[in-house]
Amino acid sequence: MKNLKYKAQDFYQTSPPWLKTILGSALSVIPQNIRYGTEFSKSRHLLRSSQWWNEKRLGQYQMEELKRLLQHAYDNVPYYWTLFHNIGFHPQNLKDFSDLKRIPFLTKKLVRENLHNLVAMNIPQSELVETNTGGSSGEPMVFFRERSKTSPREKAFMNQQWERVGFKVGDRIAVLRGPKPEEDNTFTFDPFFNSLILSSFELSPKKVLEYVRAMNKYRPKFLHVYPSTGWLLAQLMEEQNLRLDYQLKAVLCGSEKLFESHRELMRKVFECRIFSWYGHSEYAVLAGECENSEDYHVFPEYGYTEFVKVNHKFDDRKEEIYEVVATGFNNYAFPLIRYQTGDYAVLKKGYCDRCFRQYPLIKEIVGREQDYIITEDGRFISLTALIFGQHLKSFSKTKKMQIEQREIGKIIVQIVPSSTFTQEDEIEIRQVIQKCVRRGLMVTSEYPDDIEPTSSGKHPFLKQHLDLNHLNLKKGIYETGVAK
Numbered sequence: 132m133k134n135l136k137y138k139a140q141d142f143y144q145t146s147p148p149w150l151k152t153i154l155g156s157a158l159s160v161i162p163q164n165i166r167y168g169t170e171f172s173k174s175r176h177l178l179r180s181s182q183w184w185n186e187k188r189l190g191q192y193q194m195e196e197l198k199r200l201l202q203h204a205y206d207n208v209p210y211y212w213t214l215f216h217n218i219g220f221h222p223q224n225l226k227d228f229s230d231l232k233r234i235p236f237l238t239k240k241l242v243r244e245n246l247h248n249l250v251a252m253n254i255p256q257s258e259l260v261e262t263n264t265g266g267s268s269g270e271p272m273v274f275f276r277e278r279s280k281t282s283p284r285e286k287a288f289m290n291q292q293w294e295r296v297g298f299k300v301g302d303r304i305a306v307l308r309g310p311k312p313e314e315d316n317t318f319t320f321d322p323f324f325n326s327l328i329l330s331s332f333e334l335s336p337k338k339v340l341e342y343v344r345a346m347n348k349y350r351p352k353f354l355h356v357y358p359s360t361g362w363l364l365a366q367l368m369e370e371q372n373l374r375l376d377y378q379l380k381a382v383l384c385g386s387e388k389l390f391e392s393h394r395e396l397m398r399k400v401f402e403c404r405i406f407s408w409y410g411h412s413e414y415a416v417l418a419g420e421c422e423n424s425e426d427y428h429v430f431p432e433y434g435y436t437e438f439v440k441v442n443h444k445f446d447d448r449k450e451e452i453y454e455v456v457a458t459g460f461n462n463y464a465f466p467l468i469r470y471q472t473g474d475y476a477v478l479k480k481g482y483c484d485r486c487f488r489q490y491p492l493i494k495e496i497v498g499r500e501q502d503y504i505i506t507e508d509g510r511f512i513s514l515t516a517l518i519f520g521q522h523l524k525s526f527s528k529t530k531k532m533q534i535e536q537r538e539i540g541k542i543i544v545q546i547v548p549s550s551t552f553t554q555e556d557e558i559e560i561r562q563v564i565q566k567c568v569r570r571g572l573m574v575t576s577e578y579p580d581d582i583e584p585t586s587s588g589k590h591p592f593l594k595q596h597l598d599l600n601h602l603n604l605k606k607g608i609y610e611t612g613v614a615k
Contacts, residue, residue: 167287170280174287181432182291186482186489189431190228196460197435198225203251204466210248211468231435236456237470239272243530250275254464263524264412274413277464281414284461288433289408292419296381296406298353305329305351307360308386318345327351331360332567335510339367347376354401355383359503362393363511365400379403385410388496409496411474415457415467418493423485427493434459436491437469438478450477452497505597506571507540525556531582535594541573547582 181192201222204211215221220233242249250259254277263273276282290300305327312319317338318329327349329342342364346354354361361382368374381404382397389407397405408419409427416436418427429436438453455474459467479492503511531547544560546552561574 167283168279171283171287174284175291178287178291178432182488182490184489189489193431193435194225194228197228197231197458198222200458200460200463200466201225201468203463204468207251207253208249208466209252210245211466213248228435231437231458231469234469237468239471239473242272242274242467246273249465251464251466259464262412272413274467275465276414276462281462281464285414288417288430292408292417292428292430293353293381293383293406295419295422296383296404298381298383301325302353303327303349303351304353304355304383305346305349307331307354307356307364317341320349331357332512332569333510334360334363334367335508336367336371339364339371339373343368343373343375350377352380353383354379354381355385358384358387358389358393358407361397361405365393365397368400369396374400374402381406384408409474409493411472413457413459413467413470413472414462415459415470416455416472421483421486421488424483426479426483427496428483428486428488428490429493431490433461438476438491441475450494452476453478503595504534504536504542504572504593505539506568508571510568510571512568512572525552525559528552528556533582533592533594535596537596539597540571541575544574544576545582546576546578547580548578 181189184192201211205215205222206212214235218233218235224230258278259275260278260281261273261275290298303325307329308331312328312330316330317333318327318341320327327345329345334342356364361384379401382401384394384397384405384407389405394405394407406420407425407427408417410417415434416429417433418429420426421428435458437456437458439456441452441454452475455472455476457467457470457472459470475497476493477495477497479494481492482489483492505511528549528551529546530549531545533545535543535545537543542564544564546557546560548556557576561576564574565572
């Protein structure tokens with residue numbers, strides 16, 4: 132029965148636009164709880180109650196989930212069975228959260244080196260979905276998720292936090308992120324998900340009016356964006372004095388750091404709450420803003436999150452910076468235990484005195500400026516939309532990857548290949564980039580022996596040599612410090 136459901140989902144996703152419209156309209160009447168399954172319903176039921184639990188009860192829940200996850204990993208995941216034996220650890224020894232520190236950190240490098248040994252042997256092959264993340268480090272990583280459980284649970288958590296700003300399951304939403312509209316359109320409407328899909332690759336002064344008209348026609352209640360794409364749309368609208376002719380409830384920003392200047396511009400243009408959350412593709416940690424402030428509330432039900440103090444200076448900040456180390460509860464197919472996310476945060480003491488949830492608080496997710504490439508015809512393309520949203524299969528065959536831009540309309544893709552990387556993989560990377568951007572960009576590839584980190588130890592995905600502060604979006608005139 133599950134396989135039939137999966138085949139139906141795959142058939143819908145790969146259907147031509149005209150058939151997807153017919154099928155989506157017919158299937159959209161199916162209640163959300165049935166459409167997304169029992170795991171979605173169970174998670175929704177849990178979160179409605181657990182968000183108001185006290186610290187003691189939340190701690191008890193986390194301890195139970197940790198023990199269950201560790202026992203599963205010990206019994207079914209070769210990597211953890213070997214690791215636990217080598218360090219003399221058994222899940223039954225877990226008496227306190229501090230006992231978890233006996234387990235070494237799991238790094239992205241270890242995941243890449245032990246990919247198949249991290250897959251749970253008791254999960255059916257039909258349940259395994261291979262996915263990947265480019266991450267902000269430029270070091271691709273492949274992993275697996277459990278099809279019938281991980282995604283429905285994720286959707287339940289996302290809906291729960293979006294409810295803080297008025298979202299209801301089934302509300303119409305516009306999506307300006309990685310998904311690409313069918314047949315290279317600027318936008319398309321998906322009736323099954325009640326979503327207006329806007330292209331992240333056509334944002335330009337000439338096209339922005341099309342985006343505004345599409346939103347005014349379909350009137351989604353929410354706009355779901357990467358902060359970089361949401362900011363760019365707002366910037367283009369502001370420059371041309373464009374506004375929506377109706378009121379959005381909120382702009383939902385995730386997958387990148389939201390900078391205050393970007394938040395302020397979007398708030399000015401869209402005249403609504405700009406809501407941000409923190410999470411990543413690996414399903415290990417999730418935090419969303421409070422409905423009454425901009426502090427992030429970390430979900431204890433999603434996983435056990437540790438904050439490890441960073442000893443070195445970080446961007447000359449005075450606040451104490453902590454690395455986020457996460458153990459996720461929602462992906463038994465590929466458990467990540469004490470996973471070093473590579474993300475950093477500034478914490479806030481105590482619990483929220485506005486909503487009174489007893490969740491850990493993050494004051495700020497520390498990150499870098501959003502990365503863009505600039506095409507010859509004046510478009511700023513977010514790397515999150517261009518690369519991270521595409522989930523290239525070739526990622527699994529690269530050790531490191533970095534994009535470098537020295538000239539407008541030209542990029543160099545630096546690839547440190549693995550032994551399985553082939554010419555076909557290079558072609559895939561270049562073709563996907565060209566297909567997304569379509570015009571105004573020349574893509575070449577180089578194969579250095581290694582890609583060196585910066586002096587602070589970072590591995591930036593983009594080395595942008597152009598001075599973005601001197602690029603004039605409105606007129607399409609570019610200055611890079613050289614008189615033209």
